[in-house]
Amino acid sequence: MNAPVLAPGAAENVTSSRRSPTMRWSRTFIFTLRQDPSDAEVVSHRLMVRAGLISKLATGIYNYLPLGWRVLQKLQAIIREEMNRAGSSELVLPAVQPAELWQESARWFEYGPELLRIKDRHQRDFCFGPTHEEVITDIVRRSVTSYRQLPVSLYQIQVKFRDEIRPRFGLMRGREFLMKDAYSFHSSADDLDHTYRAMEEAYRRVFARCGLSFVEVEADTGNIGGSESHEFMVLADTGEDAVLSCSECGYGANSEKATTGALAPAPPWPLESPAAPKPVDTPEQRTVDEVASFLGIAPSHLIKTMIFETDTEFVAALIRGDLEVNEVKLKNLLGAVHLQLASEQKIEQVTGAPQGFAGPVGLSGARIVADETVMELPAAATGANRTDTHLVGVVPGRDFTPVQVADLRRARAGDPCPRCPGQLVERRGIEVGHVFKLGTKYSSKMKCNFLDHEGREHPMIMGCYGLGVGRTAAAAIEQNHDQRGIIWPLPLAPFEVLLVLLNSDQPDVVAAADRLYQELADAGVDVLYDDRSERPGVKFNDADLIGFPVRVVVGSRGLADGQVEISLRRDGVKRMVKLADTVAEIERLLEQLRIHLEA
């Protein structure tokens, strides 16, 4: 059970140290910070910088220092094993990619400023790859032509670059970042599904092996496009994404995607129902709450009319006053590439009234779409498209007819589950993995075709699977830390064991620690030897800050009784062990930690 957990890099180091131990703190490049960096907001960022794992070079761009790189290497080793197990082959693609490929897929035009575009000396356009669908599709179309050669599954671990609007939180949301991305190509949807399930399983195994608590949720496919998508979220209060999950069944979804069961209907319409909508003066009453209390009705009796603009048109999205529009759902319904709320001036231009008084009745300058719950209202109030005026007694279907009716609601905690009688709960999560069924979006544009058994040509059906390496390491820290520092899960720790030498001025103590280090190295233990002549407090604090799972202390006090002290970072319990039994005891503890992880 030893071997699979060790990274190849780590194993090499251990092997070489067998001959001449070099994993001495004094000879490595580890520098911790006594003070918190002034710019770190979240724990993982703060601790990674303080512990000397990373340092910042520019906004959203970090150096991976030796200790941090060991963590990432171990994580990569786990990812490689699981990807290989899932039948994917590793390769490495260029970071810099020619514009032509991106123009073929049209993403050169669709991608915003997030795509870092660069020119070479001949003024030819390139970009620094934020992802690699185009490149991989190009590779596969050059070589694969027959259904007999499918499926194909390829992956790489690569540095990517996305020029984020606002990079923050260290490795959590950097501009340059390390990512594992995989792509698969198929001759049928069933075959894609097979690989997709295998990838989901691989991801579950990766995160479980890292000792992380995570959930898999349904996700929106976003700009990448496709039919089915799941995200893997490490649960943490500092997570940037909201996930909704059912307390009863297994349903879970990104808040962009989440649907709800039937919502409670609005209370009975409290006013008379005129044969036609009646204009009512509502001076300065703009918000849902203002208008509702002014008219003496419930917020759910109001039809909120939100004016959006897409690349091609204006859209009036109707939603019950007590609910909110989910822009992602709206965007998908419209098939729009860009969608944003219209500015105040544009609202006036479209509706003829200032913000707060828009309504669907008689509105002609915008495409009207409505949430399902709007159409269920027997009567409602809306803006009148006139300053300080609302219409009361509007009947959906009679007084206006939307072009489309769909689920446009944002699901919220407490809403009924769409699959069972349970309720949805909301939690924060860090997106560490994302799998997509892409379909033929790229293959058809880029003519990545194959011939079926009857000799007919079809575009290949694709899947893509991303896993943020740096972000997963950061998420591990968000989930595993205390006041003193990081508490690494064993599989991700830069070293599994830290051997601490105290009393470096006493030759017999040094000799004992040196000997123990040699023995541990010989036994293949992943150990770092803190041989510095620092004071004990400094060493202990560094050990806690970096978070080595096992700490072994050799000092004159214990040595007087022929003993050393062993403790686990997780519980801090100190136990004295005979010098002669130390290696065996450490191996026993490590084994225990591994078993603990399986459970």
Place this chain on the structure above:
RNA sequence: CGGGGUGUAGCGCAGCCUGGUAGCGCACCUGCCUUGGGCGCAGGGGGUCGGAGGUUCAAAUCCUCUCGCCCCGACCA
């Protein structure tokens, strides 16, 4: 992209308002001392005060421009 803030030694900061020879803590170097939770004493090195221009006898300090960085916002009629 909008708003706010900030840039002074490797790190964390004061000094700026009210212009007059650049400071503190940590880190670093030397010596002594000390060694089971960030010792102690003494001595020492290190900064064109982000950059450019301007005002002034004199600018870290005031003015203009510029660059970097940080925070908030760009989510609801």
